[in-house]
Amino acid sequence: MTATRVLVLNSGSSSVKYQLLDMRDSARLAVGLVERIGESTSRLVHTPLAGDGERREHTGAIADHSAALKAVADELARDGLGLDSPELAAIGHRVVHGGLRFTEPTVITDEVLAEIERLVPVAPLHNPANITGIRTAQALRPDLPQIAVFDTAFHTTMPEPAARYAIDVKTADAHRIRRYGFHGTSHAYVSRTTAALLGKDPSEVNVIVLHLGNGASASAVRGGRCVDTSMGLTPLEGLVMGTRSGDIDPAVTFHLMRVAGMSADDVDVLLNKKSGLVGLCGDNDMREIRRRVDAGDERAALAFDIYVHRLKKYIGAYCAVLGRVDAIAFTAGVGENAAPVREAAIAGLEGLGPVVDAELNAVRSGEARLISPASARVAVAVVPTDEELEIARQSYELVKNMVNA
Ligand code: AMP
Numbered sequence: 001m002t003a004t005r006v007l008v009l010n011s012g013s014s015s016v017k018y019q020l021l022d023m024r025d026s027a028r029l030a031v032g033l034v035e036r037i038g039e040s041t042s043r044l045v046h047t048p049l050a051g052d053g054e055r056r057e058h059t060g061a062i063a064d065h066s067a068a069l070k071a072v073a074d075e076l077a078r079d080g081l082g083l084d085s086p087e088l089a090a091i092g093h094r095v096v097h098g099g100l101r102f103t104e105p106t107v108i109t110d111e112v113l114a115e116i117e118r119l120v121p122v123a124p125l126h127n128p129a130n131i132t133g134i135r136t137a138q139a140l141r142p143d144l145p146q147i148a149v150f151d152t153a154f155h156t157t158m159p160e161p162a163a164r165y166a167i168d169v170k171t172a173d174a175h176r177i178r179r180y181g182f183h184g185t186s187h188a189y190v191s192r193t194t195a196a197l198l199g200k201d202p203s204e205v206n207v208i209v210l211h212l213g214n215g216a217s218a219s220a221v222r223g224g225r226c227v228d229t230s231m232g233l234t235p236l237e238g239l240v241m242g243t244r245s246g247d248i249d250p251a252v253t254f255h256l257m258r259v260a261g262m263s264a265d266d267v268d269v270l271l272n273k274k275s276g277l278v279g280l281c282g283d284n285d286m287r288e289i290r291r292r293v294d295a296g297d298e299r300a301a302l303a304f305d306i307y308v309h310r311l312k313k314y315i316g317a318y319c320a321v322l323g324r325v326d327a328i329a330f331t332a333g334v335g336e337n338a339a340p341v342r343e344a345a346i347a348g349l350e351g352l353g354p355v356v357d358a359e360l361n362a363v364r365s366g367e368a369r370l371i372s373p374a375s376a377r378v379a380v381a382v383v384p385t386d387e388e389l390e391i392a393r394q395s396y397e398l399v400k401n402m403v404n405a
Contacts, residue, residue, distance in 0.1 A: 011133025092395030097123035098150030154184030181229035213332035242284035353378030
């Protein structure tokens with residue numbers, strides 16, 4: 001196949017992040033983002049990584065996603081990487097919710113798009129933005145395969161006892177209420193990379209992946225297949241996050257509605273946007289929280305301890321789910337950078353097998369690496385996630401197979 005480039009698009013409600021990769025060697029040719037789409041202060045930041053082009057930044061109104069993608073196309077064209085190039089093989093889209101239907105990367109047809117639309121009620125914040133991104137890209141290159149890579153796909157292997165909530169089955173099925181999980185592309189990439197770090201095939205190892213970004217989720221991966229994950233019907237369940245509460249007694253919701261006169265939407269905003277670290281201490285950036293902890297701030301210290309306590313509970317639970325654990329892998333903004341979080345989350349777990357070596361944990365690096373001593377029964381790893389590469393890889397494989405079929 002002569003076309004070897006893949007454009008990866010991650011479309012949010014007011015932003016588009018993009019990367020152009022060449023899949024011959026997985027090289028990034030350009031990366032960038034458009035933010036505040038629809039406002040007067042929209043901003044496009046474009047960085048060419050091949051050749052000698054320089055980082056470029058533009059501010060000024062970009063009315064909608066269509067205008068944003070046209071602006072991106074113009075920037076790429078300036079670097080000789082135009083989207084009209086015959087070298088472009090596919091556009092890969094991150095799609096947050098694929099329900100149970102989409103277990104694999106999927107070529108987007110009208111029927112697929114309609115199904116992504118049918119899932120809007122369970123992903124009201126994310127799927128509409130993803131759909132807008134897809135439609136815009138289709139209009140720009142109608143001849144090109146557009147591939148959807150779903151955040152939920154990796155978790156569709158979860159067995160029913162892990163995926164089902166213990167609620168009335170008829171109600172659950174009528175409204176497609178079950179645990180879907182998210183960040184799947186990252187969990188897939190990181191669990192596979194962790195196996196490689198151990199010199200093993202993914203089918204041979206059991207891994208707990210801790211994706212700790214502003215959103216955070218844990219997964220239990222047995223032999224390369226996800227068997228449990230901490231996010232559920234929506235990304236609200238599970239770990240303490242930057243602004244989300246994670247696990248909470250569901251009765252808190254109707255208690256607030258009855259006693260505090262809050263509406264369903266009020267509680268939704270409270271739990272998704274005003275809880276987690278920001279709700280506990282006013283900050284959701286782990287760097288700032290650690291600075292405050294080191295300066296003796298008690299609120300920040302309690303927020304940090306609550307965050308770590310929840311992490312430990314999930315590590316313990318997934319040790320039990322997996323029975324045997326070969327490695328625990330930390331990834332995403334907090335997991336890759338915050339050594340104190342890694343140290344605190346693993347401290348005291350020697351009885352379960354994982355140990356962190358303080359010196360290895362303190363090393364700053366962009367490489368996947370082990371931070372446990374060789375003697376540890378369970379390895380501890382830091383693995384920088386790369387969701388864009390994974391989306392590009394999955395999209396390219398699919399298109400290659402179509403051409404060869
Ligand atoms: P992500 O969602 O993966 O981009 O992660 C973003 C989060 O990572 C931020 O909100 C910070 O809490 C955290 N983070 C990023 N860089 C660092 C760092 N150097 N040290 C500690 N936390 C960091």
